[in-house]
Each structure stands twice: as C-alpha cells, then as structure tokens.
Amino acid sequence: MACCHDPNCPAAAPFGSLNGPRWRRALWVALFINAGFFVLEIVAGAAVGSATLQADALDFFGDSANYAISLGVAGLALRWRARAAIAKGGTMLAFALWVLGNTAWHAIYGTVPQAEVMGAVGVAAMIANGAVAFMLYRFRTGDANMRSVWVCSRNDAIGNLGVMLAAMGVFGTGTGWPDVIVAASMGGLGLWGGWQIVSQARTELRCAQAAPLGVAAE
Known part of the structure; x- marks a missing residue:
C-alpha cells in the first residue's frame, strides 16, 4: 500500500527500539512531575x-492523563496505539477550549493576578518541564503515541x-491583560498540538487497518 511508505506507518516506525524500559521509565518520571x-x-x-x-x-x-494512557498501550499493536493517540489529541483539544473559555471569563471581569x-x-x-522535554526528546520521531x-x-x-x-507584563502594567493574552496564546x-496528534494518528490507523494482519500487529 502507498501509505506504508509514510514514516508514520508500521513498517517505518522503529517501534521495538523505542518502546523499551527506557521509554517506560521516562513516562513514569514525566507522569509524577x-x-x-x-x-x-x-x-x-x-x-x-x-x-x-x-x-x-x-x-x-492533561499531560498526566496522556502519560498514563501511553504506559497502558506501550507494547500493543500500532492500531491500539493510534487509537490511544486520537483520544489523547481529543483531550488536548478539549482542554484548549476550556482554557480559551476561562480566559474569556477573566478578560470580561478584569481580574489582576499576583505577578x-x-x-x-x-x-x-x-525547570521541571525542561528536564522532561530533554528526557523525551529522543522519542519525538516515533509513532503518534510517542509524538503526542x-x-x-x-x-x-x-x-x-x-x-x-505574563507575570512580568502584569507587574509592569498593573493590569490583567498580559495574563489574558498569554493564556489565550x-x-x-493546545488546539494546534491536539490537531497535529489527531491527524498523524488517523494516518497511522488507516495504514494499520490496510496493512496485512502480521504487519499491522507489530
């Protein structure tokens, strides 16, 4: 199938080399942080x-939930990992919509946070997230589940x-608008990242369903 030349498809993804003990340890650390x-x-x-x-x-x-799901599907066939990635991407989209709604509320009521x-x-x-991102950097080119x-x-x-x-902006202006602008950004x-994950996972799921059973199950 043509789609199996896509780097997201099972034949091209170095699944076995990445979904080992180091991957699981990295997920557990990221989950607790x-x-x-x-x-x-x-x-x-x-x-x-x-x-x-x-x-x-x-x-x-949302990330804690995503890491927990990733631990649950690590080692399963690509189609299950892709389905989990779709669920995680949908969760990111839902959180992003909540953030935008909450930000609008703060904008309307003019709250001024403590900078x-x-x-x-x-x-x-x-500092914590920089350490997690550095730890997970080597897994960024895996399947949609890893990419998520x-x-x-x-x-x-x-x-x-x-x-x-935002804190510097609030401190400098004495208003809540920097807080609102950054939260909206x-x-x-979050919307962009969630859509990226869902799009890649849908491609992988189509490839897994179209490939022969022995290949798709790897």
Whole structure:
C-alpha cells in the first residue's frame, strides 16, 4: 500500500527500539512531575486569580492523563496505539477550549493576578518541564503515541515561558491583560498540538487497518 511508505506507518516506525524500559521509565518520571505541578498550579492559579497559571495547570493534568494512557498501550499493536493517540489529541483539544473559555471569563471581569507568585511558579515549572522535554526528546520521531508525549512536553516548556512573560507584563502594567493574552496564546497552542496528534494518528490507523494482519500487529 502507498501509505506504508509514510514514516508514520508500521513498517517505518522503529517501534521495538523505542518502546523499551527506557521509554517506560521516562513516562513514569514525566507522569509524577506533571501530576505534582498540576496540583501546585491549580491551587496557585485559583489563589492569585491567574488565567495563565490555570491554563498551565490544566495542561499539566492533561499531560498526566496522556502519560498514563501511553504506559497502558506501550507494547500493543500500532492500531491500539493510534487509537490511544486520537483520544489523547481529543483531550488536548478539549482542554484548549476550556482554557480559551476561562480566559474569556477573566478578560470580561478584569481580574489582576499576583505577578510575584506567577513568576515563581512559572520558573519552577519551566525547570521541571525542561528536564522532561530533554528526557523525551529522543522519542519525538516515533509513532503518534510517542509524538503526542513529545508535543505535550514541548508545549509545556513553551507555556511555562509564557507564564513568566505574563507575570512580568502584569507587574509592569498593573493590569490583567498580559495574563489574558498569554493564556489565550496557550489555548491556541493546545488546539494546534491536539490537531497535529489527531491527524498523524488517523494516518497511522488507516495504514494499520490496510496493512496485512502480521504487519499491522507489530
């Protein structure tokens, strides 16, 4: 089949070399880091009234769920990994829509968050996510399931930089608009990342269904 010349198809994906113990260990580390920072940022975001921290917290939660799903499907056939990736991409899209709606609420009511808390949390989260992204970098060219993990980590690192920029903007202007603008940008990044994952996973699923049974099951 023509689609099996696509690098996303089973014949081209170096599945066995990547989905080993190192992959699973990396997922467990990423899962614990993201779950911990979800709790930290959701509490801090609600306490200081920051849409950006709440957006980043929900992103941490979505990533924790994504890593847990990836651990569950690691070692299964490509079609199951692709289906899991579609579910994860859909979760990212749903979170992104929530972020945009929450950001609109903050814009309407004109909330002004505490810049100092935003900045401190943003720095800690960026260090943690930078370490996770570095750890997962070698898996970025795998199947859609692996790619979704890399995209999540990359988006988180970018989002944490946005948190610090928003904190500086709030501190400098004394208004909540920098917080709103950055949160809206993070929501847009989530939409883009989720669509990337769903698109690749759908391609892989079509290839897995079209390939002979022995090939698709690898």
